[in-house]
Amino acid sequence: MTTRTHEDWLALAKKVVPTTTAWIDGPVSSLSAATRTTVNPATGAVLAEVAECDERDVDAAVAAARRAFEAGNWSTASPRERAAALHRIARKIEENVDELALLDSLDAGKRIVDTISIDAPGSAAILRWYAESLDKVYGEVAPTGPADLAVVSREPLGVVAAIVPWNYPLELAVWKIAPALAAGNSVILKPAEDSPLSALRLAELVAEAGLPDGVFTVVPGAGPVVGRALGRHHDVDVVTFTGSTSTGQLFQQYAGQSNLKQVWLEAGGKSAVVVLDDVADLDLVADGVATGIFTNTGQVCSATSRLVVQRGVADELVQRVLSRALAINIGDPLDPATGMGPVVSRRQATRVLELMETGAAEAREVHGGGLVPDMPEPTYIRPQVLLGVDPAARIARTEVFGPVLSVHVVDTVDEAVTVANSTPYALAAGLWTDSLSRAHGVARRLRAGTVSVNCVDALDVTTPFGGFGQSGYGRDLSLHALDKFTGLKTTWIRHG
Known part of the structure; x- marks a missing residue:
């Protein structure tokens, strides 16, 4: 892959046809029919006119995600079934690695040597790791008296909104998607305005991998519109965010203004x-x-x-x-x-x-x-x-x-x-x-x-990856990431 020349990559780039629709139970235009122009920062060339979603599209995405979660085809599937599906998504990424690497390079100006050797294949590897982790995470039995049995289990929280930045468009999305899906949640992905193309293609690949409708949704659009709507939505259970500290503070406010949803922040650094x-x-x-x-x-x-x-x-x-x-x-x-x-x-x-x-x-x-x-x-x-x-x-x-x-x-x-x-x-x-x-x-x-x-x-x-102070809280990667997307439930049974 990395032995290709500049001319090789230029030729391959000409064949890339970006996906431009949002993904809510399938490909859809924004309800307003509005679009946003995405531009190659290396050349100034227009890459695509991408659907520009708004609050109505967010409502539709959340409703689809909630229906999917309540239906239970994914949320109550066995760890083995979810693992097999994550492996299928990883395989789809590997089969389309050149295209995904090019999309991030063209859309965000990233070096192709990085996207083809690190970002795209690394995303597949992360999905496989979480797939393999699912049958290795156990519940607990509390030390009760002989007449009681107290079982502590992990349950998916529901609808997860993942808001990701433009510097690692595909890989950082997968950092959030992989553990959230592994845990049984429905996930709504909001890509950055400057780099939505790999996320939109990923939605197609996830559907090809056979996940039920509504389990994975992609809603492109402006942060102050789509991000805010997700943050304030009363039927979103979790927000996981990577971006600036100032925007992270807004999501904390949105949670307080709505349903006290969990908010997990990976914010700024110096x-x-x-x-x-x-x-x-x-x-x-x-x-x-x-x-x-x-x-x-x-x-x-x-x-x-x-x-x-x-x-x-x-x-x-x-x-x-x-x-x-x-x-x-x-x-x-x-x-x-x-x-x-x-x-x-x-x-x-x-x-x-x-x-x-x-x-x-x-x-x-x-x-x-x-x-x-x-x-x-x-x-x-x-x-x-x-x-x-x-x-x-x-x-x-x-x-x-x-x-x-x-x-x-x-x-x-x-x-x-x-x-x-x-x-x-x-x-x-x-x-x-x-x-x-x-x-x-x-x-x-x-x-x-x-x-x-x-x-x-x-x-x-x-x-685990994450910080303290104004760099946020919570951790991406590792088994600790599952903590963000699951709730602990105690079932206490008295017998005898």
Whole structure:
């Protein structure tokens, strides 16, 4: 798959015909007949006119999801039956992996080498993992007296609304869909406005895999309309959301204004990578630092956008990081030689450029930044590295969601921990040290949902992902994700 050339991918892209309808018991146009134009951020070309749903479509989707849940064909199916269905969905993804990879690359500007090797096949793997988990999750028997039997079981909660962002359109959707479906819920997926195409195609594949009507629904549309309607709907039982902290706060409000539905948030991040002065291989560390911030053009919630480095190795490390940042090949995401593609939209480019200007004014020394000249769209942005940034500066506390790294030089380990923990976010952190004892001690003190020691953004379906503070609560991935989509029920039987 990854041996294809730029020309190969360009040719395959011409054959892609995007799905443009919503999916509510089958393909449907929005009730208003409104559409939204989705554009390739790499070229500016129009990809499709996608159904633009509103509150009436949300009502229809929720009604379909509720009917499916109450019918019980899915919600009361055996774990073995649900597992078989999840395997069929995974197989459908694998059979259409090129198309799904291209849809995310074209729609969101993601590098094809990432979508074809990580995002699309990874989505299938996650579905298979949850399928395999279903016969390994047991209930409990409480320690009662001899005349009683108390059984604790997990039950699906009902209708789950999954609202996902544009940086990993397919994979983050599957992070939510897989455990929610595995648990027996009906799921309504609201994709991001900038990247709805893989979600709409996924709806077709789920139907082909044989899930009952209404169990999986896709409702594209604007966040302030569709997202709000889902958040405030009295017949939605759970909202699971990945996106900005400010939008996550709105979903908490919506729950209070409606039915006190459960809300699970994976929100913003401003993660630090801490480099201690005992590291010997600075090239390895520099590779890790650059990867941690410039992957996916910096559009990663757990991107390590702050480098906190001890003074003894700071100058050498920073020079190595700068050389890597300046050497990144920025270009067409369909070219396998491209190291960094565009940001997702002109709107996002404007935001990133404004924050780059803010950072430049707050830093002692500025390297890079700004638009790449002579590109087909004003969405290609050069990496920026900011030196001499105060940890309290706006650029050091604001999630940019772009290729911006601020550097903070410290003298002691205590100072490094203080700076790393100095934002309201606590999603992820990185740590580089050659000392095992330091690794244990410092990792324990870093406030983050995941601490990656001597590696970059450590992630696997077997381990939970999520944060603390304004990064939200609840966990995606691992068996712990099932906690979000099930309720504990006690059945107490007195006998004798």
